[in-house]
Amino acid sequence: MRSDEQEYAALALAAQLAEQYRREVAAAPRHPTASYAEIHARFDGPVPAHGKDAVAVIEELDAGARDGLRGIVAPRFYAWVNGHSHVAGVAADWLTSAWGQNCAGIPMSPAGAAVEAVAARWLLELLDLPPENSVGLVSGATIANFVGLAAARGELLRRQGWDVEADGLYGAPPLRVLLGADAHNTVYSGLRYLGLGEKRVTTIATDSLGRMQPGDLERALRASSDPAIVIGQAGQINTGVSDPFAEIVPMVHAAQGWIHVDGAFGLWARASDKHRHLLDGVEQADSMAIDGHKWLQTPYDSGFAIVRNEEAHRRAMDMQASYLTRDNANHRHPGAYVPELSRRARGFAAWAMMRRLGRSGIAQMVDEDVRIAGILAAGMAAIPGVTVLNQPELNQFMVRFGAQGDEAKGDRNTLATVEQIQRDAQAYMGSAQWRGLWVMRVSVCSIATTEQDAAITIDAVRSAWEAVQAGR
Ligand SMILES: Cc1ncc(COP(=O)(O)O)c(C=O)c1O
Known part of the structure; x- marks a missing residue:
């Protein structure tokens, strides 16, 4: 038996x-x-036959991994x-791990469950969303999208007399899924997990920046009387724009549909007086997904599934077992809103970041990032040969290099410039495709x-582009 002192020294x-x-x-x-x-080669090898001192394990991990880390937390990423x-969220996350709380339910972690309940309410207040929404703390927006879509599927089928949670989709009444042509991949994953199929969707036309076209949505809604799940977006990943919620949400409700909104980063604009107007109308949506590990700056493993119909949320996610006692029936039960049983007490880090920044700090950060995106x-755009495809309305924009009149050359120049920027290591950007063309995507988050x-x-961008033009 090793001494506890060695373990504490590792901490x-x-x-x-x-x-x-x-x-x-x-x-x-x-x-x-x-x-x-x-x-990989450093860490690979046979399974260790014997254990090792905890301090030596941490030293080995740090020494082996450090130069393979991506500088995601650096300022020009x-x-x-x-x-x-x-760092404040990381510190709270360390305590979360050290406390070893399993936040499956109130009996397992009264503190984890209570702090999570407060973080959930604060989130709704920060985003100015109706208080009747229920919130599940999940690993990220991918799972938050899945949770919102699960509640949508269950509720629309229940209204037709079908209990999908009990009977599955075998023989179920039809459901339609309508989503914008520039939706994020993760909503397709959610559809896949739910047996709704990635391909069984109706794609709604979008404008040049990726906003759903309300006229096209209205036509699609009218085309059939089958109930529709509509998936909107707050913050398109390339352009940062949001769907026109004030127009489309009432349309979906008039057709007795459910609107889910993927707002992984963009929904945070609701925390800013200056930018909230971009999301007018979203507060009437039926479900939403948002990340803590994006614009709340928590460490990873932090997303929120927000559902306006608590019963539908619980029907889709809650699980019962004799050993999962519910001795606090009047309190919010953290496991009732998420797909997992054993789970990290995610509320601690989320609470810590909301407490650290406060309403004004979160708003200021969003406003400042949007302002910096505009400056960038x-x-x-002022660099010769560089085209900025969209002046950012929020925090995301796209750039192409040397594309005038020759898109194939523009693709090559763009990819080469992104690689050069990455090599120069003054800043770090990535590339993506937009409407079939390669772009450099910039996110200020x-x-x-x-x-x-x-x-x-x-x-850094100017000198990388000059180096590419000079053939270096
Ligand atoms: C618009 C959008 N939706 C969903 C996701 C997925 O979020 P996560 O990676 O936290 O699961 C992202 C991630 O970048 C996103 O930008």
Whole structure:
């Protein structure tokens, strides 16, 4: 038996290494200097025959992994849509792990369940959403989309006298799924998990930035009397725009449908007085998905499934067993709104970030990131040969390089410039396809990014593009 002192020393070492990493990351390279294969080779080998001292394990992990880490929490990181894993949230997450709470139910963790209930209510208030919504704390927006769509499927079939939770989809009445042509991949995953099929959807036309066209939706809704699940979007991943909810939500309800909104990052605009108007009408939606690990800056494993019909939410997710006692019937039961049983007490980190930033801090961060996205887009548009495809309405925009009159050449230039930016390591961007063309996608979703970072980033983009033109 090893002494407890060794284990506690491992905790202290982890804290020290974590602090060192976070202090140094802003100046560190924005791409890993060791490859996947190198890291894999370091860790690979036979299953250890014997254990090792806990301090030595943590040292081995840090030494082996450090140069293969991506600098996601560094200030000039703009790829995908990633938050900052804020240190306050990380600290709360350490306690969550150390406390070892299983937040399956109130008896297992009264504190985990209570703090989660408060975080859930605060979320609704921050986003100015109706208080009757129920909220499940899940691993991310992918699962939050699945939960919202599960509630939608159950409720629309229940209204037709069918209990899908009991009887499944065998012989069930028909359901339709309507979604915008620029929906995120993860809503298709949710449809797949639910037996609704990725291909059995009606695609609604979108405008040049990816917003659903209300006229097309109305026509599609009218085309059949089968009940419809409509999937809207708050924050398109390439352009940041949101669907015109004030128009489409009443349309869906008039047709007795259910509207689910994928708002992984964009729904956070509701926390800002300045940007809330972009999402007018979304508050009437039936269900929504939003991430904590994007614009709330929590560490990963933080998403929220919001459902306006609590009964439908619970019918789709709750599970019963004799050993899962419900001795606090009047309180919110955390496991009733999520697909898992054993689960991380996610409320602690979510609560900690809402407490750390407060209403004003979250609004300020959203406003500042949008402002910086605007500065970046304007700065890049001023570089000769660079085209900014959309002046950002929120925090996402796309750029192409050297595409004038020759799209194939534009694709090659764009991919080469993104690679050059990644090699130069002053900033980190990713590429994506939009309407069949390669673009550099820029996402400003971190509380760490400043106006000074924007200036450095514009210079980095200029010099990478010059290097590509010079054939270097
Ligand atoms: C619009 C949108 N929906 C869903 C997701 C999936 O979220 P997660 O990766 O947290 O599951 C993302 C992630 O980037 C997103 O941007």
